[in-house]
Every structure is written in structure tokens, then in C-alpha cells.
Amino acid sequence: SGYITLDPGFKNTGATKSAITYLDGEKGILKYRGYKIEDLAEKSTFLEVAYLLIYGDLPSKETLEQFRSDIKGQMIVHEDMKNFFAGFPSKSHPMGQLSCLVGALSAFYPESLNPNQNDKEEYQTIVNLLGKMPTIVSWIQKKSLGHPVVYPKKDLGYIDNFMNMIFGEVNCDRIFDDAVLDAMRVLLILHADHEQNCSTSTVRIVGSSNANLYASVSAGINALWGPLHGGANQAVIEMLEDIKNDGGDVNKYLAKAKDKNDPFRLMGFGHRVYKNFDPRAKIIKKAADDVLEKLGINDPVLDIAKGLEKAALEDQYFIDRKLYPNVDFYSGIIYRALGFNAEMFTVLFALGRLPGWIAQWKEMRDNKEPIGRPRQVYTGEVNREYIDLNNR
Numbered sequence: 601s602g603y604i605t606l607d608p609g610f611k612n613t614g615a616t617k618s619a620i621t622y623l624d625g626e627k628g629i630l631k632y633r634g635y636k637i638e639d640l641a642e643k644s645t646f647l648e649v650a651y652l653l654i655y656g657d658l659p660s661k662e663t664l665e666q667f668r669s670d671i672k673g674q675m676i677v678h679e680d681m682k683n684f685f686a687g688f689p690s691k692s693h694p695m696g697q698l699s700c701l702v703g704a705l706s707a708f709y710p711e712s713l714n715p716n717q718n719d720k721e722e723y724q725t726i727v728n729l730l731g732k733m734p735t736i737v738s739w740i741q742k743k744s745l746g747h748p749v750v751y752p753k754k755d756l757g758y759i760d761n762f763m764n765m766i767f768g769e770v771n772c773d774r775i776f777d778d779a780v781l782d783a784m785r786v787l788l789i790l791h792a793d794h795e796q797n798c799s800t801s802t803v804r805i806v807g808s809s810n811a812n813l814y815a816s817v818s819a820g821i822n823a824l825w826g827p828l829h830g831g832a833n834q835a836v837i838e839m840l841e842d843i844k845n846d847g848g849d850v851n852k853y854l855a856k857a858k859d860k861n862d863p864f865r866l867m868g869f870g871h872r873v874y875k876n877f878d879p880r881a882k883i884i885k886k887a888a889d890d891v892l893e894k895l896g897i898n899d900p901v902l903d904i905a906k907g908l909e910k911a912a913l914e915d916q917y918f919i920d921r922k923l924y925p926n927v928d929f930y931s932g933i934i935y936r937a938l939g940f941n942a943e944m945f946t947v948l949f950a951l952g953r954l955p956g957w958i959a960q961w962k963e964m965r966d967n968k969e970p971i972g973r974p975r976q977v978y979t980g981e982v983n984r985e986y987i988d989l990n991n992r
């Protein structure tokens with residue numbers, strides 16, 4: 601079988617060429633299609649960034665208008681999909697529900713099963729998924745509360761529609777403070793792509809077998825769920841709560857994180873690629889300060905987070921290993937200020953990451969990449985004589 605290079609965790613293995621996201625982990629630089637994340641977070645709408653990631657360029661006014669209205673036209677979700685909710689226990693985790701519902705879209709839109717869709721057909725599948733994702737997420741939230749769903753409205757934009765479906769009530773729309781909508785916009789943009797991370801690589805590898813977009817993204821959602829990846833945002837807030845309820849001693853938790861016999865890790869700290877700082881975390885930290893101030897919220901876990909960050913950054917263990925706060929460290933504090941419960945945090949990450957998954961799936965298809973099929977170094981037994989059941 602020839603010589604095989606082993607690289608557990610793919611720490612040094614490039615799996616693809618990609619023209620979507622540029623990342624310099626040493627310098628803390630992140631760019632989508634050549635545009636600085638800081639500029640996009642300040643100036644763009646989320647759908648503009650989605651278009652940029654998927655189609656490669658910032659859209660013209662007309663193209664963006666068309667893209668928006670095509671997505672808005674697909675926000676209604678098939679009523680039969682409500683039946684899934686009858687089967688989920690009321691306390692089931694939103695991420696399990698989300699992957700199931702997104703995967704199920706392929707059953708409702710079987711034209712997506714054709715791996716040779718032309719550009720127009722593929723565009724339809726893409727806007728369908730972008731349109732339905734916020735509605736599906738809102739249904740999950742409403743299910744958790746036992747409330748009736750709120751339908752998308754033609755006169756609202758992508759983010760206000762989403763927020764209204766989440767927090768509005770039937771026949772009673774919610775009007776949101778600009779600060780709330782803007783915080784949501786920034787968070788979604790910052791999460792929109794991050795090159796070959798665990799969930800994105802999953803989407804590409806699943807899609808490489810010519811699996812449809814819904815199935816591939818559903819797999820990505822499951823990969824994102826883990827606490828070492830997107831699930832970290834829920835884990836961070838739970839950790840901060842634990843520290844608060846345990847008397848607020850951050851050093852006790854730093855000691856636990858450093859203890860190699862304790863499985864505890866400082867959630868929201870460390871990154872496979874960023875070794876100086878995570879540029880997203882910088883923007884989010886500021887956004888957390890801004891939004892809490894504007895909404896007049898005094899969240900004691902923000903102080904715990906700041907204390908923990910400061911102590912960790914001064915600690916030799918974290919300095920030696922170049923461990924810095926990542927995107928998930930402060931995002932949960934904002935989500936909570938906006939009114940989401942912790943179990944919804946990773947679902948919000950998925951909503952933000954969706955354009956990136958779509959862009960990467962499409963790039964992999966456009967480049968006609970071969971099926972993903974890693975090799976292995978076999979370490980098991982080679983020759984064994986079969987022993988009859990009676991003789992074992």
C-alpha cells in the first residue's frame with residue numbers, strides 16, 4: 601500500500617486548495633475573499649457577506665436585491681415539517697433537532713439529490729436553505745417553550761425576521777433596538793466562515809461523495825455541536841456560571857485547566873490555528889461591552905470572564921502554549937443579553953456558519969474534487985486462525 605504519512609487531527613495536512621477564506625494564525629488575520637473581517641463586520645449586511653463567500657465577489661445593488669428577495673421567498677417551511685416536533689422530547693437539544701430538520705429538507709426537495717444540478721438549480725437549492733434555516737431555528741425555539749410558531753414576514757429583513765420569529769408572538773411583532781439587530785449582524789458575519797475547521801471539512805468530505813447540500817450541511821451541524829468546536833459557546837457560559845456559583849475564584853479554575861489529571865479545559869480558550877489572538881474575539885469582546893451597556897444589562901459573568909481572561913493571559917501555562925480567548929469566549933454573553941438560552945447558542949453559530957458551509961461545498965463541487973478518503977496505518981493483528989464459538 602506504499603508509504604503513508606500519519607497526521608492525527610490533520611495538524612499539518614492541507615486537504616484542499618481554497619479561494620474563500622484567508623487566515624494567518626500567527627498575525628491574527630482573517631479575510632473573506634480578500635476582504636478584512638473587521639471591514640465586513642463594520643460595513644456589510646449578513647446576506648452581502650453570504651453572497652460574497654458563496655459567489656466570490658461583493659454583489660452589486662441589483663444582484664443583492666435579487667438574492668435577498670429570492671431568499672425571502674423561500675423562508676416559509678413546509679407545514680409537514682412541524683410533524684417532526686411532535687416526535688422530539690420537549691427537552692431535546694436544539695442541535696440534534698437542527699441537524700435532523702436540515703437533513704430532512706432533502707426529502708422535501710428531492711431535486712437537490714441530483715449531483716449534476718445546473719447553476720440555476722443549484723442557486724435554488726442554496727437560497728432555499730438560506731431562507732429556511734432561520735425559520736427552522738425559530739421553530740426549535742418555539743418548540744422548547746411550547747409556543748406557536750411565528751411566520752416570516754415579507755416586509756422584514758433577514759435578521760429582523762429571524763429575531764421576530766424567535767421572540768415575537770402570533771399577531772404581536774417585536775420591534776428590536778438597533779443595538780440588538782446590529783450585535784446579531786456582527787455575530788453572524790464573524791461566524792460566517794473559517795476555512796477548513798472540523799465542521800467545514802465534514803461538509804466537504806460528505807459532499808465529496810456527491811451527497812446533496814442538505815445532507816452535507818446536516819453533517820456539518822453535527823460536527824459543530826461538539827464542545828471542542830461550536831459547542832464551546834454553550835460550554836463557556838456554563839463554565840462561567842459554575843465559577844460564579846462557586847464563589848467566583850478564577851484561579852481555582854485555572855489550576856484545574858492546567859492539571860493534566862483533570863479533564864477540565866478552559867472553554868473558549870485556545871485555537872488550532874490562532875497562536876497570537878483570534879481577531880473575531882477582539883471584535884466580539886467590544887461588541888459584548890457595547891451591547892450590555894446599550895441594553896443596560898449588568899451581567900456578573902462578564903466580570904468573571906474578564907477576570908478569567910486576564911489571569912490566563914498572565915499565566916505561564918497559557919503563555920507557553922499560546923492559548924488566547926477564541927470566538928466563543930464572549931459570544932455567549934451577547935447571545936444571553938439578547939435573550940437566548942444557552943442551549944440555543946450553538947444553533948446561532950450554525951446559522952452564521954451556513955454561508956461558509958455552502959460556499960465550501962460549492963467550491964469543492966466546482967473544482968471537481970475527488971471523494972475524500974483518508975488512509976490509515978493498520979495496527980491490528982494480521983494473521984489469526986478462526987476459533988469455533990464452542991472452543992472460545
Ligand code: CMC
Pocket residue numbers: 609797827828829830831832857858864865866867868869870871872873921923926927928
Ligand atoms: N485549556 C487548557 N489547556 C489547553 C486548552 C484549554 N482550553 N487548549 C489547549 N490546551 C493545552 C493542551 O492541553 C495542550 O497542552 P500540552 O501541550 O501540555 O499537552 C496544548 O494546550 C495544545 O493543545 P491541543 O489540544 O493539542 O491543541 P489543538 O489544536 O488540538 O486544540 C482546541 C484546539 C480549540 C480544541 C483546544 O484549544 C480546546 O480544547 N479549547 C477549548 C474548547 C474551545 O474553546 N473550542 C472552541 C474553538 S474556536 C471556535 C470553534 O472552532 O468552534
